Amino acid sequence: DQQVKQNSPSLSVQEGRISILNCDYTNSMFDYFLWYKKYPAEGPTFLISISSIKDKNEDGRFTVFLNKSAKHLSLHIVPSQPGDSAVYFCAATTNYGGATNKLIFGTGTLLAVQP
Amino acid sequence: SQTIHQWPATLVQPVGSPLSLECTVEGTSNPNLYWYRQAAGRGLQLLFYSVGIGQISSEVPQNLSASRPQDRQFILSSKKLLLSDSGFYLCAWDRDNSPLHFGNGTRLTVT
Numbered sequence: 001d002q003q004v005k006q007n008s009p010s011l012s013v014q015e016g017r018i019s020i021l022n023c024d025y026t027n028s029m030f031d032y033f034l035w036y037k038k039y040p041a042e043g044p045t046f047l048i049s050i051s052s053i054k055d056k057n058e059d060g061r062f063t064v065f066l067n068k069s070a071k072h073l074s075l076h077i078v079p080s081q082p083g084d085s086a087v088y089f090c091a092a093t094t095n096y097g098g099a100t101n102k103l104i105f106g107t108g109t110l111l112a113v114q115p
Numbered sequence: 116s117q118t119i120h121q122w123p124a125t126l127v128q129p130v131g132s133p134l135s136l137e138c139t140v141e142g143t144s145n146p147n148l149y150w151y152r153q154a155a156g157r158g159l160q161l162l163f164y165s166v167g168i169g170q171i172s173s174e175v176p177q178n179l180s181a182s183r184p185q186d187r188q189f190i191l192s193s194k195k196l197l198l199s200d201s202g203f204y205l206c207a208w209d210r211d212n213s214p215l216h217f218g219n220g221t222r223l224t225v226t
Contacts, residue, residue, distance in 0.1 A: 006158075041124070041220075043121075045217070100164055102164065102174075103161070105158040105159035106158050107156065107157060
């Protein structure tokens with residue numbers, strides 16, 4: 001049972017435009033959500049996160065939106081740059097603030113930003 | 116600064132052979148340590164985590180085991196590999212509610 005779903009395996013965007021990556025979840029007990037970015041031959045790196053008590057968090061070009069009623073979150077990248085080309089993983093946890101970081105990950109979306 | 120080392124980067128092993136993947140963290144003490152796996156077409160799945168030396172929690176029953184012989188060392192093992200053990204294995208650490216920090220992973224192919 002996939003509790004965190006990224007239904008788009010890939011996305012192609014022109015440089016300078018907005019990239020929108022989507023993530024759906026099924027567990028209403030998730031209280032913290034994260035986005036990780038992964039380049040080939042490297043491990044994922046943390047990008048941005050949001051607590052379930054918020055509906056938006058912004059960090060530079062990256063903004064994450066959370067819609068709890070729809071159990072949906074999205075990552076917006078504006079403007080997109082070729083260096084943003086990577087696999088993006090959505091993750092969630094029911095254990096925010098707990099002793100361990102037991103994250104549930106989606107399957108990832110490959111973003112390609114075309115120059 | 117903290118760094119995490121994971122090796123080897125790639126590994127090809129025959130079915131029935133043993134496995135040992137090692138992960139070490141530098142620049143911090145008493146981290147939480149994790150092993151994740153990504154199988155083809157799947158998300159990252161948590162396999163094991165450890166909050167201290169000798170303390171291992173298993174998330175998914177399987178053909179693998181983990182050990183933490185030292186504070187910053189985490190080992191993933193198998194006595195006899197199965198074809199289904201193929202995948203991308205990632206070690207990670209965190210501490211004090213920081214985001215997870217991942218190593219570069221090991222691509223394991225069981226033939």
